Amino acid sequence: MSHIIIAAHAEGDILACDEGLSFWGGVNADTGDLQDALHPQFGQCLAGKVVMMPTSRGSCSGSGVLLNLLLNGAGPAALVFREAEDILTLGAVVAARMFDVRIPVLRLGEQDYEALAAKPRATLTADGVEADQLRLSLEPLSDTAMTLSDNDLRMQAGEHGPAVQMAMEVVIDMARALNAPGLIDVTRAHIDGCIYAGPAFLTFAERMADLGGKVRIPTTMNAISVDHANWRSQGVDPAFGGPASRLADAYVRMGAEPSFTCAPYLLPDKPQQGEDIAWSESNAVIYANSVLGARTVKHPDFLDLCMALTGRAPKSGVYFDEGRTPRRIVDVVMPEGADDAFWPLLGWLLGMASPDRIPLLKGLEGANPDEDDLKALCAAFGTTSAAPMLHIAGITPEAGEVATAADQVQIAPIDFAEAWRRFNSGTAKIDLIAIGSPHASANECRKFLKELNNRKRHKDVSVIITLSHATLNDIVADGTEAALRGLRVTIVPDLCWCSISEPVFPPSAQVVMTNSGKYAHYGPALSGREVKIGAMAECAAAAISGYVPETPRWVLDIAE
Numbered sequence: 326m327s328h329i330i331i332a333a334h335a336e337g338d339i340l341a342c343d344e345g346l347s348f349w350g351g352v353n354a355d356t357g358d359l360q361d362a363l364h365p366q367f368g369q370c371l372a373g374k375v376v377m378m379p380t381s382r383g384s385c386s387g388s389g390v391l392l393n394l395l396l397n398g399a400g401p402a403a404l405v406f407r408e409a410e411d412i413l414t415l416g417a418v419v420a421a422r423m424f425d426v427r428i429p430v431l432r433l434g435e436q437d438y439e440a441l442a443a444k445p446r447a448t449l450t451a452d453g454v455e456a457d458q459l460r461l462s463l464e465p466l467s468d469t470a471m472t473l474s475d476n477d478l479r480m481q482a483g484e485h486g487p488a489v490q491m492a493m494e495v496v497i498d499m500a501r502a503l504n505a506p507g508l509i510d511v512t513r514a515h516i517d518g519c520i521y522a523g524p525a526f527l528t529f530a531e532r533m534a535d536l537g538g539k540v541r542i543p544t545t546m547n548a549i550s551v552d553h554a555n556w557r558s559q560g561v562d563p564a565f566g567g568p569a570s571r572l573a574d575a576y577v578r579m580g581a582e583p584s585f586t587c588a589p590y591l592l593p594d595k596p597q598q599g600e601d602i603a604w605s606e607s608n609a610v611i612y613a614n615s616v617l618g619a620r621t622v623k624h625p626d627f628l629d630l631c632m633a634l635t636g637r638a639p640k641s642g643v644y645f646d647e648g649r650t651p652r653r654i655v656d657v658v659m660p661e662g663a664d665d666a667f668w669p670l671l672g673w674l675l676g677m678a679s680p681d682r683i684p685l686l687k688g689l690e691g692a693n694p695d696e697d698d699l700k701a702l703c704a705a706f707g708t709t710s711a712a713p714m715l716h717i718a719g720i721t722p723e724a725g726e727v728a729t730a731a732d733q734v735q736i737a738p739i740d741f742a743e744a745w746r747r748f749n750s751g752t753a754k755i756d757l758i759a760i761g762s763p764h765a766s767a768n769e770c771r772k773f774l775k776e777l778n779n780r781k782r783h784k785d786v787s788v789i790i791t792l793s794h795a796t797l798n799d800i801v802a803d804g805t806e807a808a809l810r811g812l813r814v815t816i817v818p819d820l821c822w823c824s825i826s827e828p829v830f831p832p833s834a835q836v837v838m839t840n841s842g843k844y845a846h847y848g849p850a851l852s853g854r855e856v857k858i859g860a861m862a863e864c865a866a867a868a869i870s871g872y873v874p875e876t877p878r879w880v881l882d883i884a885e
């Protein structure tokens with residue numbers, strides 16, 4: 326079925342994307358240039374275009390990037406999807422609801438989508454699309470089947486104040502866009518929109534705070550864009566540090582906990598299996614659903630605050646049992662002798678193999694991954710897939726479900742070798758080691774210290790670990806922090822690698838090595854640098870020598 330999600334008039338040239346796109350890390354938030362070097366449409370500009378894609382993927386912050394583009398006049402003229410999509414849709418909803426900036430958002434059936442994608446230019450009206458000889462008459466989504474509670478209606482009517490009223494309107498708009506039957510109570514929230522990627526992020530948060538917004542449920546906060554206590558002494562430009570710090574303060578003013586971590590599942594109070602929560606941040610959502618067995622849609626930025634203010638979320642997707650069923654079986658052949666780089670590479674490959682549906686991995690029953698391996702897997706999977714979770718037979722709590730789809734694919738050893746070469750070609754000299762995307766755990770810090778084996782880093786190589794204050798307190802208590810600093814390792818709280826910027830990111834560094842599949846994917850576009858991937862031991866070896874270590878034996882064995 327084809328529907329209008331947001332009705333508006335627009336026209337423009339059609340840019341049909343071959344695959345989904347993460348606006349965060351994939352699109353310049355000021356110009357609309359597509360900067361994801363791994364995307365088929367790399368180098369195109371979205372500004373003023375009728376942008377078509379199957380669905381979005383990647384970071385929940387894409388909604389904020391879209392809002393920023395729309396408010397500065399560099400946004401797309403319209404968005405057209407083939408499948409359910411909520412990240413970019415939410416950005417458009419907030420732009421229309423809060424700022425009176427409207428662009429059409431459509432969801433087309435496969436036949437209509439393919440017909441429109443073949444055209445060079447389109448005109449969108451309040452009730453359809455025209456492109457050459459193609460005429461599509463579309464209906465708006467109906468909300469007649471949606472059931473709202475008495476308290477939902479009171480919040481919508483403004484009885485709980487203007488901030489809650491605005492939040493409830495946005496929640497209902499998204500429920501309608503998702504064809505949800507109603508709303509659901511959620512017990513906790515995690516805010517992703519506290520990363521500063523442009524003025525729109527701050528404008529939204531401060532407006533909601535000024536309206537008197539206060540969270541109704543326990544709410545944690547993602548990593549932010551500056552070291553909140555130290556950014557001035559670090560030499561951060563006040564033109565950036567000031568707004569970034571104010572953005573964090575706005576959410577704290579509304580009652581959010583200043584946890585400042587992209588890995589809230591590492592905090593002591595973890596969600597329980599079956600608990601309905603409202604988390605943003607793609608890796609956190611995938612980990613919560615997959616590893617913890619909690620339930621949360623991959624909610625976009627700004628909706629996260631709206632749910633925290635109301636305690637309600639659109640009841641859709643993985644909140645339902647049937648929404649958690651795997652739809653693709655992926656057989657994994659684990660290479661002999663694989664080290665911990667296997668897990669982020671697997672996540673990246675898995676997302677490519679299952680970009681639009683929940684997968685069930687088979688073949689890893691004896692792999693025995695630890696929490697850090699699963700963290701790396703989930704984070705990398707979120708960069709290349711739109712799915713909110715994954716299952717691993719014999720490992721994750723809901724993996725006993727039977728996949729109903731007939732399709733089955735394989736990830737073979739040669740795929741790992743090819744992915745390794747894709748991320749590790751080019752320059753051999755290393756300038757920077759990046760650990761902590763998502764935020765490093767205490768065990769990862771201890772492991773990196775062990776791999777350094779009391780050897781200081783090369784004088785020309787910077788080493789930075791990003792982590793939460795909670796983790797920092799743990800490694801201070803057991804002496805790990807002092808030992809790392811003694812080896813000239815820089816430890817930075819609050820920030821993570823997807824939000825770090827100069828001068829905390831060393832301006833002279835041109836080649837980065839990381840153990841993170843997430844940062845290996847996003848890093849080149851976010852930093853403008855060459856980014857390589859390796860196991861923790863290889864990152865430590867590069868920190869000491871200043872050069873990429875030899876290709877690991879398990880990768881060479883595949884080629885041989």
